[in-house]
Amino acid sequence: MTSHRLPHLPGQVALPEQKSAAPSPARLDRFNSAPAEEVTRALLTCCRSPRWVRRLADHRPYPDLGALLAAADEASYDLTPADLAEALAGESLTPLPDGAYSAAHTALSAAHAAYESRFGHVFVICLDEFTPGEALDQVLVGIRSRLANDPEEERVVTADELRRLARGRLVRLVRRFASEPRHADVPGARNSPNVPD
Numbered sequence: 001m002t003s004h005r006l007p008h009l010p011g012q013v014a015l016p017e018q019k020s021a022a023p024s025p026a027r028l029d030r031f032n033s034a035p036a037e038e039v040t041r042a043l044l045t046c047c048r049s050p051r052w053v054r055r056l057a058d059h060r061p062y063p064d065l066g067a068l069l070a071a072a073d074e075a076s077y078d079l080t081p082a083d084l085a086e087a088l089a090g091e092s093l094t095p096l097p098d099g100a101y102s103a104a105h106t107a108l109s110a111a112h113a114a115y116e117s118r119f120g121h122v123f124v125i126c127l128d129e130f131t132p133g134e135a136l137d138q139v140l141v142g143i144r145s146r147l148a149n150d151p152e153e154e155r156v157v158t159a160d161e162l163r164r165l166a167r168g169r170l171v172r173l174v175r176r177f178a179s180e181p182r183h184a185d186v187p188g189a190r191n192s193p194n195v196p197d
Helices: 029-033 036-043 050-058 065-077 081-089 102-119 132-146 151-179
Strands: 014-016 093-095
Touching: 029 151, 036 050, 036 151, 050 065, 050 081, 065 151, 081 151, 102 132, 102 151
Parallel strands: none
Antiparallel strands: 014 093
């Protein structure tokens, strides 16, 4: 399995990339009508499981955001251990904003290393309901408490955190699709959502 090492950046620590976003009604016209290849690429930014992506892309059109999120949850619950491992291998960590102190970087790096050594994959946690100022504490508390889990128990917790991450990313993806013009609206434009990994 691929090892996920944190870069040694003085004054920074790494956290899974995510932004707070509460689900809201969003038009799905653009998401439903976009070419399959474009939707597939975009969905991979939400969850790196090809099986999860295929299920969501193949079942378009969705009548509303709620139906899409329900389908995403169902696809997440159906991931096999191999699918989950594939999705986790694609997860990346991003640095905290400048100003994070080096002791926090050291503590988080040590916690990530202990977690990865015990479970063989990167630590994931959904922080959508927390403020950016609470993120570091939540990650440290989460890693430390989950280190006590047995591997099967942690697999279940990890799968649920990955499901929650994918759900939040999907909401942001749909919003981005809804705000971009169609190919026909802008001659010569390429309209693949620019969603960060």
